[in-house]
Amino acid sequence: MPFLAATPPPPYTAVVFTSVRAAGGPRDDDEAYAATAARMEELARQQPGYLGIESARSGDEGITVSYWRDAEAARAWKQVTEHLVAQGRGRREWYATYRVRVATVERDYGP
Template sequence: MYGVIFEVEIQENKKDEYLQIATKLKEQLINEKGFISIERFQSLVNENKLLSLSFWEDEKSILNWKKNLDHFAAQKKGRESIFKDYRIRVVEVKRDYTLQSSDFKDR
């Protein structure tokens, strides 16, 4: 399993536009082969800084989504007129457990 950590700082007065685009893309994203889940978080100290955390079955699925034409157009628009800055990290999940599945629950 892989995770994509997308940190973005939005230009002033562009947050609503960004969120509208993201909402439209999510309709396609949830049907993308290899997609597992996505969540979005907002910084507590900078309301224009957001983080999207998505999980994927494999790296190939991430690359396929990156090439999606609507996603590609959204990336271009973001770089040209919405983003102040961004950072993307693609990570491989080495372990995945919960409170219920953890070995520490009985200790």
């Protein structure tokens, strides 16, 4: 899968999830964290209105941007049961802090 999402012409919705992993947690939990992240990507791809995802991590800091047809599709993804469970685990176990930002993409260009 390419790193850059192949998005359609705007407008569309971007959900930006920026996080800092909790320090001092059991690092053997990294496998569970990675498996959950992979499952969330797989599950997101199955949702109506999903357009793509881009994700990067450096040490404990990470950013994931998921792209959706519109804000309604992004809101629906937030409410998927398995995603809600993962969100709860992230708040309790994996993240020292995080931010979610939702934006409408108005321009999209590159080489």
